[in-house]
Amino acid sequence: MKCPRTGVIMKEVAVGHFKIDICESCAGIWFDHLEFEKFDEAHEKTGDEVLKLLESIPKFPLDLNRRIHCPRCIDAVLMRRFESPLKKIALDECPSCGGLWLDAGELAEYRKLFPKEEDRKKASQEFVNKEIMPLFKKEAQKGEDELKQAKHIAGMFRLVCPSFYIPGKQEGAAF
Ligand SMILES: [Zn+2]
Numbered sequence: 001m002k003c004p005r006t007g008v009i010m011k012e013v014a015v016g017h018f019k020i021d022i023c024e025s026c027a028g029i030w031f032d033h034l035e036f037e038k039f040d041e042a043h044e045k046t047g048d049e050v051l052k053l054l055e056s057i058p059k060f061p062l063d064l065n066r067r068i069h070c071p072r073c074i075d076a077v078l079m080r081r082f083e084s085p086l087k088k089i090a091l092d093e094c095p096s097c098g099g100l101w102l103d104a105g106e107l108a109e110y111r112k113l114f115p116k117e118e119d120r121k122k123a124s125q126e127f128v129n130k131e132i133m134p135l136f137k138k139e140a141q142k143g144e145d146e147l148k149q150a151k152h153i154a155g156m157f158r159l160v161c162p163s164f165y166i167p168g169k170q171e172g173a174a175f
Pocket of ligand 1: 098
């Protein structure tokens with residue numbers, strides 16, 4: 001399997017019960033669907049092992065903004081998956097097979113940011129409460145205001161021109 005960043009053939013390594021693919025050129029890692037969660041928490045030894053494997057690989061200048069393709073599905077473009085409200089880490093996920101690509105340094109950073117699964121859940125809940133919910137509320141409020149205004153205008157016309165509201169008697173009756 002080729003590295004989605006560098007095109008170099010990746011090395012398959014057995015860590016614990018898993019086989020993951022690492023790129024010895026850019027220090028990126030490929031996790032198949034659901035494998036990543038066996039490596040992501042700070043207390044998991046599997047993650048330590050992977051980090052040790054990657055330690056000796058020299059840093060490679062990479063254009064992380066470039067969209068990359070799934071090394072398994074080839075045609076599928078990986079989707080950026082932001083893991084923190086501050087968008088500190090963006091993992092690349094395949095929408096087709098669910099595999100996950102981590103660029104150099106992202107595993108270490110991820111484990112530091114979210115030592116446990118609860119930390120990640122808490123962070124994303126906080127993000128939803130703080131950033132997403134106010135947007136929804138604002139939209140809902142806007143809808144209500146517009147409805148009120150529409151009713152108000154309709155009411156005004158009802159007084160001025162009642163015959164307009166007799167159903168079926170006029171062209172393009174709106175109410
Ligand atoms: Zn894929």
